[in-house]
Amino acid sequence: MSRGRIRIAIIGAGAVVRSRHVPGFRAIPGVELIGVCNRRRESSARAARELGLPTIYGNWEEVIQDPDVDAVLIGAWPYMHCPVTLAALDAGKHVLTQARMAMNAREAQRMLDRARESPDRVAMVAPSPYGLVGEAFVRSLIEGGWLGALREVHVDGLTNELADPATPMGWRQKTRYSGFNMLTLGILHETVSRWIPQARRVLAYASKLVPERLDPENRRTKPVGTPDSVQVLTTHEDGSVGTYRLSAVLWGGNAMSVALHGSEGSLFYDLRTDQIRGLRRGEDAPRALPIPDALRGGWRAEADFVAAIRGERPVTHNDFATGARGMQFTEAVARSSRHQVPVSLPLKEFSNPSL
Template identity: 80%
Template structure:
C-alpha cells in the first residue's frame, strides 16, 4: 500500500476540506479520495458531487470499518477528533486530523498514547498555517545569534469578529463542540513553539465580555461557552517570559503577530502579511528582513501526510506530541483563569473535561 494507491476516507467535509485538503490530495499521484461522510446524508451526497468522491457513508464508523480505506482525514469539529482517531488507529488506518487536536488535554493524551502504540501508522494534526513562510528564516536568525539571549515573547491576535453583540454564536463559542479551545490561542502557541521553548508556567485571565448571543442552532439567545478575550502571562524553560493578548471584540483591522526580544536584538513577525522586521542593539527602527526564496516555507500538509505514510520523511508539521503540548497549554490557561492561580506545565494530571 505505501507505494501503491492510498485511499482516503473523509469524515467531515467543511470549507477547509473542500478548498484546501481535497484539492491538495487530488493533486498527488497515487492518492484517491475514496469516500466521504458528512453530518447528514444530503450534505455527504453534496460533498461527494462537488469533490468528485465516488462513495458516501451513513456514519463515520462506516468509514473506519471499510477495509478498502487506508487513511482517514478528520475534518469535523474538535468534539469528534478523539473518538474517530482512536477508532481509526485501532482499525489500522493512518490519521490526519484537523486542528485543534482535541477538546482538552486528556483527549489529546489519549490520542498521543494510541499513536505511540501504532508506530507503523502515520498520525498527524493539520498545522498552524501562520509563520510557515518565515519559519526556517527565523530559525537561521536565531542560530546566528541575532537576538542574543531571548528575554521576552509578545504574541498578539486581535480581531473584531465578535465585537458586534448581534453576531450569532458559532460552533467555536460552544464548549460541547470546541472544548477548551479559545480564539487563536492554540494556533498561535503552536506557531511560537517553532522558535521558543515551551511554557512552564501560565497566569491568565479569560472573559466573556459579551456573555450571550443568538444561537441559530436552537433559534434562541443563549450563554456563550468560550471566552472572547484572553490575556496570558508565561514563563519558559530558558527563563524568558511572554505575554499573549487575544481578543475578538476589538474594533479595527485584524492583527496577528509575534515579537521576540533578546539581549542583542528584536524580531517582529507580522503573521498576516508574512513580513519580518528586526533591529539590533542600539538601533531604533526595525528594518525589513526579506525572507530568502531558498528558505521560504509553504503549506504542504497533504504532501507531508502522504510522504510520511510512504516512509519518505517523518511528520514535522504537526505530530501528535506537539498537538498534545498545545492542548495542555490551552487547558492550563483555562484552569488559571477559572481559579485565578498560576498553573505549571506540563500538567501533572488531566481534569474532568467539563471544567
C-alpha cells in the same frame, strides 16, 4: 502502499478541508479521495457531489469499517477528533486530524498513547498555517545570534469577528463542540513554539464580553460557552517571559503577530502578510528582512502526511506529541483563568473536562 494508491476518506468536509486538504491531496500522484461523511446524510451527499467523491457514508463508523480506506482525514469539530482517531488507529488506518487536536488534554493524551501503540500508522495533526512561510528564516536568524538571549515574547491575535453582539454564536463558542479551545490561542501558541522554549507556567484571564448570542441551531439567545477575550502571561524553561493578547471583539484592532525580544535584538513577524522586520542593539528602528527564496516555506500538510505514510520522511508538522503539548497549554490557560491561579506545565494530571 509506498508504490500503490493511498485511498483517503473524509470525515467532516468543512471550509478548510475544501480549500486546503482536497486540492493538496489531489495534487499528489497515487492519492485517491474516495468518500465523505458529514454530520447529516444530505450534507454528505452535497459534499460528495460538489467535491466529486464517489462514496457517501452514513456515519463515521462506516468510514472506519470500510476496508478500502487506507487513511482518514478528520475535518470534523474537535469533539469528534478523539473517538474517530482511536477507532481509526485500531482499524489499521492512518490519521490526519485538523487542529485543534482534541477537546482537552486528557483526550489528546489518549490519542498520543494510542498512536505510540500503533507505530506502523501515521498520526498527524494539521499544523497552524501561520508562520510557515518564514519559519526556517526566523530559525536561522535566531541560531545566528540575532536575538542573543531571549527575554520577552509578545503574541497578538486580535480581530473584530465577534465585535457585533448580533453576530450569531458559532461552533467555536460552544464548549460541547470545541472543549477548552478558545479563539486563536492554540494556533498562535503552536506557531510561536516553533521558535521559543516550552512554557513552564501560565497565568491567564479570560472574559466573555458579549455573554449571550443567538444560537442558530435553535434560534434562541443563549450564554456563550467560550471566551471572546483572553490574556495570558507565560514563563518559559529558559527564564524568558511572554504575553498573549487575544480578542475577537475589537473594532479596528486587527492584528496577528509575534514579536521576539532578546539581549541583542528583536524580530517582528506579521503573520497575516508574512512580513518580517528586525533590529539589532544600537539601531533606531526595525528594518525589513526579506525571506530568502532558499528558506521560504509554506503549507505542505498533505504532502508531508503522504510522505510519512510512504516512509519517505517522518512527520514534523505536527506529530501527536506536539499536538498533545499544545492541548496541555490550552488547558492550563483554561484552568488558570477559571481559578485565577498560576498553572505549571507540563500538567501533572488531567482534569475532568468540565474543570
